[in-house]
Amino acid sequence: MKNKAIFLDRDGIINLERGDYTYRMEDFVFVDDLVKSLRKFQKNDFKLIVISNQSGIKKGVYTFEDVELLHNHILRFMRLNGLSIEEIYYCPHHPDTGKCICRKPDSLLIEKAMARFEIDPAASWFIGDRPRDIESAAKVHVKGTLVESNSSLLAIADTIIQTLANRNEHV
Numbered sequence: 001m002k003n004k005a006i007f008l009d010r011d012g013i014i015n016l017e018r019g020d021y022t023y024r025m026e027d028f029v030f031v032d033d034l035v036k037s038l039r040k041f042q043k044n045d046f047k048l049i050v051i052s053n054q055s056g057i058k059k060g061v062y063t064f065e066d067v068e069l070l071h072n073h074i075l076r077f078m079r080l081n082g083l084s085i086e087e088i089y090y091c092p093h094h095p096d097t098g099k100c101i102c103r104k105p106d107s108l109l110i111e112k113a114m115a116r117f118e119i120d121p122a123a124s125w126f127i128g129d130r131p132r133d134i135e136s137a138a139k140v141h142v143k144g145t146l147v148e149s150n151s152s153l154l155a156i157a158d159t160i161i162q163t164l165a166n167r168n169e170h171v
């Protein structure tokens, strides 16, 4: 496992958490400093991977197509800003209609990403705004960073990059 990654929750981290499902373009707003923050990670060779619960699909609030449209928008926006997101993984299920193992706090989606991109969990972080984000990461020994919804990740990026640099100095 040779690569390191920053796993990112979507709502509240990439785009504004508005206290309701976000599936329409007109409700979709990127969080402040997102491009600057992700550039810091990318410059330090972190792969960027999004892991999201989208139970609104199973609940019938919106469709796979709605989600794919938004995700294409995210990926295009990132590309235009010189950023590459490896993948946006999402769980479409809802606990009311049956148990799945991909919905956070479960860790299947992170495990898939780790296998596909050969991610070293010890050199990787999950940034989320809910305890379930951090719990899912802990299950696969990825460090979690819980941040307030819709907040800039600039300071977090500096801290993570510095933490890794300090650790490498001591190896």
Ligand SMILES: [Mg+2]
Pocket: 009, 010, 011, 012, 013, 017, 128, 129, 130
């Ligand atoms: Mg969130």
Ligand SMILES: [Zn+2]
Pocket: 091, 092, 093, 100, 101, 102, 103
């Ligand atoms: Zn699921």
